[in-house]
């Protein structure tokens with residue numbers, strides 16, 4: 094088996110790259126979209142479904158699993174792989190973002206971040222070492238460093254100081270899980286808010302540390318799409334060409350295609366799973382909402398170009414009925430479809446990069462999605 098952490102670029106099309114990333118649980122074809130399974134489950138579907146829609150790697154959350162059921166319990170049950178019967182790669186976020194966006198009352202010191210559980214209000218502290226220890230207990234194949242997530246709009250001086258601490262925390266994370274240890278990988282997270290010089294400083298400092306990959310954090314936190322694209326265009330090329338680049342929490346189909354065009358290799362977003370539960374479905378002809386009356390007696394498949402179980406088996410009329418009746422099957426079929434849409438788009442992206450036709454693919458999706 095090729096050494097975990099090995100990242101090979103197989104083809105390029107402009108700044109877009111097609112590659113493979115080796116992990117302890119198998120090879121990931123990039124660019125890749127990672128379904129989000131925050132609490133050790135991709136809501137409403139099971140591992141067999143994930144296999145059927147050809148998901149390669151799923152995302153779990155340190156904060157949530159530490160809170161419930163507890164990372165020690167998950168370790169006892171064989172890590173996320175044994176616990177959730179998922180034998181492919183898992184990436185776990187460090188809790189950095191969740192503590193800053195979910196938990197109550199926080200205090201940040203050099204040692205770590207103290208916070209109150211959003212479940213029962215109990216007090217906890219995440220240090221860089223603790224964040225790594227939790228991810229080790231979860232059996233994570235790709236661990237994220239603990240970062241300080243500054244809110245959109247934070248002023249320059251605070252952002253500058255914060256990125257320095259995030260770099261010191263990143264070094265402590267790498268020290269807590271040295272390069273090559275049991276085939277697990279650790280990715281750094283570039284911070285610096287919306288200041289290009291601070292993003293450059295953060296990237297330069299992190300690249301001094303031997304991470305197997307680098308994430309761009311602090312985007313899709315409330316900025317405009319143009320601001321995100323501009324910051325991404327500045328930051329992505331700064332990162333090592335020979336290592337995977339991961340854009341956290343992104344995004345819509347167009348955000349992902351624009352990210353690929355700027356050299357990003359990995360993405361995760363709750364959009365396909367969250368939208369499935371409110372009836373918003375992604376199709377080859379744009380976004381629709383299945384509850385619209387026009388689908389009431391529509392016998393056609395949701396998306397004739399989609400190969401998922403929902404599109405192969407049921408009509409739009411049936412999917413609308415399930416949604417209006419709040420049947421649990423609605424969540425499952427809509428989720429299967431939305432995730433398959435994202436995963437199929439990434440399959441087309443990888444093929445297009447290999448054939449040098451990525452820009453044509455992007456234009457095709459833009460024609461269907463620009464306005465939505």
Ligand SMILES: CC#C[C@H]1NC(N)=Nc2cc3[nH]c(NC)nc3cc21
Pocket residue numbers: 186187188189190191237238240241242243244282309310311312313314341342343
């Ligand atoms: C500031 C910062 C930052 C990043 N830090 C970590 N650890 N995880 C993230 C997850 C995200 N999800 C979204 N959007 C939904 N933006 C994210 C950003 C981060």
Ligand SMILES: [Zn+2]
Pocket residue numbers: 395396399400401402403404405429430431433
């Ligand atoms: Zn489908």
